[in-house]
């Protein structure tokens with residue numbers, strides 16, 4: 001795809017922002033780049049060292065100006081670089097979520113995504129990206145499943161390697177997360193993942209091991225949870241034993257934010273850096289220096305010195321951690337000296353080539369799940385109806401720390417309108433709403449005329465009070481984790497979120513307010529929602545610290561402007577049954593709004609439209625409110641009346657195509673009744689364009705499912721053992737995660753792992769086998785495009801182990817390889833290499849990797865479950881045992 005072939009780029013929804021916070025500690029002296037780390041360590045005072053054991057603020061390590069040691073700036077996260085503030089976010093690129101990246105089954109594309117993320121991180125002044133997330137999608141219901149690549153450990157490791165290499169070759173340190181077995185959100189800081197030694201090694205540690213071996217991430221984030229009773233952040237065995245001793249890795253271990261639960265135990269286990277600091281904020285004030293200790297929660301001079309005196313830790317333990325911080329700082333400084341020594345400026349860059357890439361990446365991640373009677377691509381159509389709640393929705397990622405201020409978003413409706421060939425008319429109908437919470441208020445603008453809301457902080461709400469700080473928010477919500485000015489720390493303070501809102505309809509409009517603190521919402525001076533003087537109800541908002549939504553209605557007139565004013569205070573509200581959820585969030589405010597919908601009439605209108613047109617695209621799915629960090633999904637069912645809408649539209653129009661936006665699997669009870677289904681994930685900035693390219697055939701789909709789509713929750717391997725119960729979750733399925741469970745139980749999924757259709761067909765021929773040693777076999781396969789549309793194809797190679805007295809998965813993925821775009825009738829050879837790593841199982845008697853002797857079978861297959869095409873058999877003999885990489 002070339003830039004010239006594209007419709008014009010949509011305008012930026014917000015202008016380039018830039019923040020300047022001159023760094024007080026950089027003197028221009030770059031001696032640190034060549035400094036001897038041990039010599040530096042020897043020059044640090046004990047107080048300086050203790051201070052360096054924790055972050056300087058939410059997003060920086062502690063600099064030491066007198067020794068020219070810079071602070072390292074980090075940014076979330078897996079699908080974009082948000083920059084150093086939740087409260088005031090510099091606009092940036094949102095890539096497709098990680099499940100979508102995985103669906104490309106294309107390591108070159110994932111590598112390119114990593115390279116783009118490196119540029120984005122540096123545009124935000126950061127040299128470390130808190131990514132990728134490589135936890136295993138044990139269940140699609142996991143709140144953060146969208147943030148992880150896949151249910152398969154080997155695929156996860158391969159993709160993580162590509163992503164990390166893309167990042168680190170371009171000067172940005174990966175922070176691989178969350179180590180390890182952090183696969184649910186329920187009671188996430190307490191829950192113990194009860195997992196067998198084999199499953200821990202073969203499933204949950206394995207992607208980390210592959211990534212460490214093949215891409216050497218410079219940092220790893222320890223997870224919130226426990227494994228078999230012990231917090232990972234305090235596990236000498238997992239941090240020091242596995243990472244450092246067995247795998248020989250010498251990077252930095254940082255905590256998850258507030259994921260430190262002790263002083264001496266965590267330090268001795270090898271958790272080098274405590275991160276998630278309450279007190280400081282960005283832009284970094286000049287007082288962040290080692291002379292201002294006390295920002296950490298645990299690693300304060302007082303506590304650390306106390307424990308030194310009690311001989312619970314030694315100076316050596318501290319030195320070991322600080323050394324790793326210094327080494328990491330030096331490595332990142334060497335990779336990107338201009339950024340590390342820069343002025344921490346955050347900019348937005350909107351490059352035409354990135355727009356082209358994002359669109360291509362998005363299209364190549366859309367999985368064509370079903371396509372009957374050539375319903376797709378949408379040719380020979382004059383009128384197309386776009387129906388459904390996701391068509392207008394601007395959120396293009398999952399919730400929590402993966403969220404960012406997206407520089408632009410092309411919605412499904414806009415994308416289809418832009419890409420539809422001339423002469424095709426596109427009409428829209430809502431059909432049903434599908435939000436869990438009312439969406440952010442659409443149509444609100446700030447004082448400067450830009451879409452979003454102003455947020456002004458005060459010491460009092462008395463008229464005329466001076467503004468302490470003014471945030472310009474891109475939407476009607478704010479999370480003030482890292483955003484409270486020093487002068488307000490520890491005090492009661494107030495804020496007003498305001499804007500001018502133009503009503504989109506005439507009739508009843510519903511508003512809502514959720515808060516971490518207390519708040520009231522006024523529309524044109526009229527109190528509409530009170531979440532201040534009430535007994536607050538705990539909700540899932542603000543990482544589980546906030547209230548549920550409170551609602552209020554108002555009759556509004558289309559096109560009329562209304563003033564919006566939400567008064568806020570950090571004084572905690574009175575909450576019944578306040579949850580015990582840890583400390584990640586301080587304060588937050590969220591204004592929602594949506595027209596009051598007559599639900600029956602909305603479906604009837606959509607069905608009437610569907611009857612009248614040549615084809616229908618129903619855009620359905622989830623959103624960051626359904627799939628988010630800090631809570632899990634309750635079910636696979638699509639929200640509200642989505643299923644009813646799809647079924648009724650399908651009955652009205654035989655050419656009904658369903659596009660699903662979600663980060664993981666959903667159930668599809670209507671699947672037999674619709675003509676086509678595209679899994680579009682959360683597609684980032686270019687979501688709508690990417691989907692439209694697939695729908696109209698500009699791009700021939702080539703993506704494949706990196707997860708199994710089950711028919712029902714009961715078929716998920718983790719079913720019945722998914723929530724934390726008494727602080728534990730039992731990994732009872734053991735090795736049989738994802739498709740391995742379906743194979744073992746002979747269950748039929750909705751769509752299997754690896755499945756994905758194309759507008760063309762492909763065939764394999766001429767398998768060549770080359771065996772270089774007992775445990776290394778290389779397969780070369782010719783892939784031919786046997787259809788009449790150009791396209792690419794991914795080859796999946798699976799292995800079956802010899803029968804032995806140990807149980808093994810029926811079959812497991814050994815590797816993938818993807819062709820370039822093949823013209824009809826042309827072929828390309830691809831190579832998949834099987835090494836001892838793909839053959840190994842963990843022997844829990846020997847506590848080492850081992851390989852079964854006997855006959856191994858190798859298959860090429862179009863998905864994990866369908867008929868195998870046997871490629872080869874080979875014998876392994878002799879002892880193969882090792883415990884390292």
Ligand code: BGC
Nearest residue numbers: 076077130177256257401584
């Ligand atoms: C998440 C991490 C994230 C960090 C910083 C935590 O809540 O678990 O993945 O990087 O916050 O936002």
